[in-house]
Amino acid sequence: MPKVKVVVFGKGEAGKSTLIKQLIPNAMNIEHEGRTIALDHGTISYQGWDFHIFGTPGQAHFTPVREVLAQGIHVAVFVNDSSRYFDDEDKKIMQEMNAAGVPYLFFINHKPEGKKERRSTERLLEDFPKPVKIIEGSAASDEDVKTLLAAVKEVVSG
Ligand SMILES: Nc1nc2c(ncn2[C@@H]2O[C@H](COP(=O)(O)OP(=O)(O)OP(=O)(O)O)[C@@H](O)[C@H]2O)c(=O)[nH]1
Ligand SMILES: [Mg+2]
Known part of the structure; x- marks a missing residue:
């Protein structure tokens, strides 16, 4: 395969770790006090x-970890918490993600x-490459994370 x-x-x-656990219940997460510190x-x-789904640690100082995890990537997913303001931290991570060119x-x-x-969302993303697709839902919803997986498959299968 x-x-x-x-x-x-x-x-x-x-909600990255929540989303990955919902999609793959036996996924592992290296965390400390609820925050991902490795992957x-x-x-x-x-x-x-x-x-093969990898989650990144989202805290600002983990840039080097995100850079390593981005090696050899085919498709990226950006998770945005709609209850929080889209700020400079989001933009920094968008830039890091888009540097992978996928x-x-x-x-x-x-x-x-x-x-x-x-x-x-269009306004938030106006300075960035356009996403292939925007999906709204909950990281804790089985249906919503499956919709995301189906969309990822569409991307790779053309
Ligand atoms: N009810 C509910 N809680 C959520 C949802 N998404 C995230 N949460 C909660 O929000 C908190 C943070 O979620 P995580 O999935 O750990 O966030 P993360 O993006 O992995 O965070 P880092 O590992 O620190 O980068 C946890 O308490 C989750 O239970 C959701 O869709 N529904
Ligand atoms: Mg996490």
Whole structure:
């Protein structure tokens, strides 16, 4: 089966580890007090493809870890917590992700609590390459993370 490396980016607490655990319940996460400090990793087979999903630590000082995880990447996912303002930290991670030069999907994570970022996603992303697809949902929803996986498969299978 063809192997695909997918790396999930996004700032701290966006919901990356939650999303990966929802998609792959036995995925591992190297964390300290609830914050990823190295990576998440899990593998899932879907429609004839093997997806190796890596999660990154979102805190600002982990740039070197994200750079290592981005090696050999095929598709990226950016997780955005819609209840928080899209700020310089998001932009920095968008830049790091786009430096890999691969297509990306933008997952808007609606956590149950919290107000919404009022600006449109198109506006937030106006200074960046366009995402292949924007998916809205919850990182804790089985249906929503499967929709994301199906979209990732569309990207790699053309
Ligand atoms: N109910 C609910 N809680 C969520 C959702 N997404 C994230 N959370 C919660 O938000 C917090 C942060 O989520 P994580 O998945 O650990 O965030 P992360 O992006 O991996 O954060 P770092 O590892 O620090 O970069 C946790 O308490 C999650 O349970 C969601 O869709 N629904
Ligand atoms: Mg995490």
